[in-house]
Amino acid sequence: MLGALTVHTVLVTSDGGMDNAIVVDAARTWLAGGSPYDDRHFLYFPSAVVAAAPQALLPRPVLDVAVPVAVVAALALGWACALRLHRVPLRSRLAALGLLGLAAGFAPFGQLVRLGNWTVTAVLALPLCLLLASRGRWVAAGAVIGVAVALKPLLAPMALLFLFARRWRALAVLVLVPAAASVTAALFLPDPTGFLTRTLPFLVRGDDAFLRLYEASPAAVLPRLGVPEALAVLLGLLAAAAGVVCAYLRWRGPGPTPLRLAETSAALMLSAFLVSRPSYNHYLLVVLPPLLAGLPYAGAVARRPWFWLALVPQLPG
Template sequence: MSASTAGHEPPHERTPGWEDVVVHRLRERASWPALTAAVLLYTLSSVRAYAKDRTGIDNAVVVRAAHTLLEGGSPYADKRFLYLPGAVFAALPQTPLPRRVLFYAVPPVTGALVALGVMLALRIFDVRADSRLAVAALVGTALFVPFQSLVFLGNWTAASVVALPAALLLARRGRWSGAGMVIGAAVALKPMLVPVLLLFVLARRWRALGWAVGLPAALSLAAAWAMPRPGLFFTRTLPFLLHGQDSYARPYDSAWPSVLPRLGVPHTLALVLAVAAGATVLSFARLRWRAGGEEALRLVECAALLMLAAFVVSRPAFLNYALVVVPSLAASVVERGAAARSVWFWMPLVPQVGGVPWPGLDTAQRHAFRDAVMYGGLAAVLALAARRRAGRRAGRSGAKEPGKGLVTLRNGDYSLCREVEPGATPE
């Protein structure tokens, strides 16, 4: 035995557990038959909306607003148009297309955007697009009721489904300004990702925050200047939103201020409970950020908590909003310590799988109760995971005797870490 190795045992290698074996298998390339079957199932689920008399209902609202602008009217004269001014101009390329073309085009285009968001979510954790996990993600998304709702409606939430994982991927690679630009562009179309601005605050990325705030502000001001009567947004559209829209949309709203009164809770108390719950979830988002850990996982779980806090409080919070956070959270299953590795993470999602009944809550008007359980359940699981992680970190920090630090002593190729008292000089 050489002198350099005498008295030193080889480092202990951790034996892979069953979870590590499963994750390794999920990361591997899937077979071509499996990939083909997943893509086919996903495509069929995207176009199942053709069985309905109408598709792209929500997209049609934005296109109608663009037609109104071309005719010299104000898009905000329509109370159903709830987007920022930039969305009107983004919809202009659709105005020359006949309704029949949009009927067939909107569902697959919406499905393609969601698929892109799923692939970007996988890339956050360095999972390849032809992996077994990608196959599982496509199949799971195809069976996910929020996805079926999104492609049927053609809702512009699809832009946020792409933007959030794209921004988190850029942030994970250290390109925070690029992440801010992506979030800003998405907010300019639909202000759904506004809660993610707090992620830049937690990370103290002020330049990125400037992009995320300044870009939609500039685009909205420019678009408002180019349209008649933009002030209707503040006098008509904003109050309509703050009051939870109207009796047509309210049954589909899963935010606490809408759901709790349907259970007999007074409106004022429901609002107080919602604000308290939202503030609690926000505090856990801050706790999750401070707990640290693997950067990709921290970004995804913290951003998800910020969005879920908004879904609890803000009105409206519809079923298809789940696609903004679920793909990235599901992809995090490959990371050790992820909340997605808990069976409790998947429990609120099971009732949202097509074909799984929930007696008494299967109608469209009662579906909001299932959605509230999903958002609240995900928020609770992520909050508890953040608390456990923070507790483990505090335990590791407190393991060292207070008042001592670590220094590294070197002698040739040999190094040793030892604790020293404050102010002491290492030998």
């Protein structure tokens, strides 16, 4: 299944997928002396430009093959980390059937591979971070999130988990790694403040017609149903605030540490997805593996019917 998906992606995409192409084109622009932020759809920190530079130097036929293979490998590794977080053997039926179910039954999995979206870094980094934290290696966990944020700031809300746990050194590492990487990278750009002066205002406005077609946040979806935009934004903010409160209560609640880590993190990330602009349905793949791998626990969220009902809209087809 994974092999077929990889081969299909290689055959039908270029530059490793439409989303990967945006980042690689930004790196090519930089290497040619231009500003990567001339493309308003490039929404990453300056550190991502430098990280994408090796791809920009590869021949396109090599890139077309290497990126889908790397994305599938990262998704599989993320699932493996989620399993080990909950101490599930990698040769168990859950390990095999879970990966097969994600690939065949969860549409965002295939979307992420075909797009080559850098969300894949978060899909790998989140369970790896939680695995390290569950073993007491919080500073290393903070470094993992920091590197992921430097590549794509999707996991920035995970700082709240470190705040809940009062892991101050780890939190400092989480913040300093992407900050140092981005500031250093920005010094080599012709437009060092491009992210602040172009990208941030664009994200705050969230008024891009192309991105709006694919957005899944309440602020984007509810106005399509006739809800005033201001009310939609307010509802999203209230829901996100409630989600953060629920995340804190889950962290303080009972249960095995791995399960608390997974469910608290999922609540934080889902809350962020409610208000982030843009927000896409493939972001769900970030939180699903750590939750799904928690099935062996009697009180796990993944054992409740509403968990599976919520996934129905993401079935392929």
